[in-house]
Amino acid sequence: MGSPASTPQEIAREAVKLLTARRLPPTPDNFQAAYHEVAGTRPLQPFPLAQLRQIAQALPERTPAQVRFKALFNKAVSRHSWDDLEKLLTQNPLASAAPAAAPEPAVPRAPSVPPASAAGSEGALLPPDLAEQTARLIDVGLPLVAADDARLREMGEELVRYLRLEQQHAPTLRRMLADYAYRLSFGVEEQLGVRQGLLGLLKQVFEHIDAISPDNPWLRQQMQALVQAAQPPLSQRRLEDLQSRLKDVIVKQAEAREQTVRAQALMRETLATFLERLAQTATSTGQYQAKFEACAQALERADSLADMAPVVQDAIQTARAFAVDTQRVAEELTELRDRADRAEAEVQRLRAELDQMAELVTHDLLTGVLNRKGLASAIDRETRRAERTCTRVCIALLDVDDFKRLNDTLGHLAGDAALKHLADVARRSLRPQDTIGRYGGEEFIIVLPDTTPEEAAGVVQRLQRDLSAHLFLQGEQKVLITFSAGITELRHDESVEAAIARADAAMYRAKRAGKNRVMTG
Incomplete structure (x- = not known):
């Protein structure tokens, strides 16, 4: 020793x-x-x-x-x-x-x-x-x-x-x-065991949470998208995004559930009142029927007009009272019917709102990446962080080459699968701090924090190589998917829309230069 x-x-x-x-x-x-x-x-x-x-x-x-x-x-x-x-x-x-x-x-x-x-x-x-x-x-x-x-x-x-x-x-x-x-x-x-255990628990929660609302396809779609978003590798940015997304789902679901409960309570109240009024109408009808029967018997025993006069007067008053009650019940039933129609319309509106709620969340349901709303939040978050840390942020606008021809040749379902394939390869290829979102149609935007335009071009070119190495499979057919990209740096004195327009112009220059290229602008 x-x-x-x-x-x-x-x-x-x-x-x-x-x-x-x-x-x-x-x-x-x-x-x-x-x-x-x-x-x-x-x-x-x-x-x-x-x-x-x-x-x-x-x-x-x-x-x-x-x-x-x-x-x-x-x-x-x-x-x-x-x-x-x-x-x-x-x-x-x-x-x-x-x-x-x-x-x-x-x-x-x-x-x-x-x-x-x-x-x-x-x-x-x-x-x-x-x-x-x-x-x-x-x-x-x-x-x-x-x-x-x-x-x-x-x-x-x-x-x-x-x-x-x-x-x-x-x-x-x-x-x-x-x-x-x-x-x-x-x-x-x-520590690795703890991390894997927590990820497994999170995935299990997401996969089984739809059992709480088995008749809610929107919630099931959101949970499936969250399962994809929680796949490793994870980073602090991805966890922040996942937390924000889950909070959005919980808030929207809670709001819809609360409104649905109120609508259902209104319908139950309306039905209860209707049954109560129906019972009262039956009781009143029985009472009036008994009075009319008594008048009929009195008329049969009358021997003169003088004896008939008070009976006829009583019958007229009973008929008038019956008409007033009938009119009142008819108005109440009409009001109940209107309330029931309003409650039914509210339930239908809530169902339509749940069907359209995917547009309010931050992720694209097809590909699992951010949608426009999520991209706006991500760009704003990275811009603020860059201002605090005096760093640079770039964005890359990607457009799939010849996507219309792919749709026409293989069908729209294959086109959707191709977009999902591109998003999956991008999640594996990009750096942990990078964020990708679907800008619209076959266009995607990548947010690259703490990155120069030259470094951003290298990241996007690596994604192109990875996409070429992992061909898209449609049945037995292997399809090469390529994209053209334009890259620009976000400036402190301009809007996000102006930066995207500059990246879009660079992307079209890449298209005109022969496609499957990366240009800066």
Whole structure:
């Protein structure tokens, strides 16, 4: 471990530095442990069998490499072998696997460094500038890889402090780097698992949310588009866009549902009132019928006109009252019918609004990319960000070459599939910060932040090459889809419409130059 040429004074000095880097008080026990660690020796003390077995039980077993490491660790503990434990903990566990073991996925490991010679062990393992850069690299990555691993965070902070000392002991630094790299491999694996799990959960929510509204085809279409938008690779811009889009869907759905509930409540109230009035009419009709029957019986018993006169008067009054009640009920039923018609019209209006609501959201239902509204928001967002950060923003206007001929030859369904194919290839080809949207028909716009026109041309030309490498399949037929593009830079003193017009003019120059070209303007 340590060099034979190291003197006790040098080892003691390095031990004090190690305690300083770890922020440990210089107690006799701490100094003794640090001294033996620097010297590469072990203090004479009993083998801590119980403690090591407890550590072995806590070791993870999520991957084949972890299972094999735990088995080797248990074997070394059972043999009371410090040498085996030292080899296991200071070397990559995959490198010490038995020859007959099956190959396993590679685990990140510290780069192999040849043992320091007696003459070079006193020198630094890394030059000061490289040590500082390494410390900065570890320090910047800690919040991401060690968010849920306190031990990895402690090891990283300790390594950063040690790297920033004026001098480092080469064997100690090599050992600390190897330990950190080994622990880091598990942290990265855990973070990747968490990320994949969250993406899977998000996809499952989107795929099953239509069960809440099985009779709502608009919502189902929106959820399918969100599933496509949540596909990796993800970036902060894509997550912001996804969040905005989901919020838009939720708000529109809530508004439509609230209005539908009100319309349904009005219809229920109207129906209840109608049934109530119908019952009252039946009751009144029965009462009037009884009165008319009584008058008829009185007339049969009358012997003279004098006896008939009051009966006829009573019958006339009953008839008048019946006519008034009938007229009132007729007016009320007419009003109820009008209310029912208004409620039905409201329900039909809401259904039509839901059918047309796709025009209000920010994504194109056919291709899954942004629509004009979404493009306007994206351009505004990137323009504001460019003003804050003093950077540049370019846009590229793409127009599919000979799209009408493709439609006439293969049909409109094939034309739609070709547009979807172009959008899918663009999502894979473009950079994470770039945004693509459908401007109209076979035209697309790409927003390229923090990019010069020359760099934007390179991005679009790479998309052209990727599109040529991934031919569009229509049945058994392979179709080459190309596009012409015009690129321009957004200026602070002009409208977006003016920039798009300039890109459109450059795109037409590319068409006239032979198509499948990129021009700047």
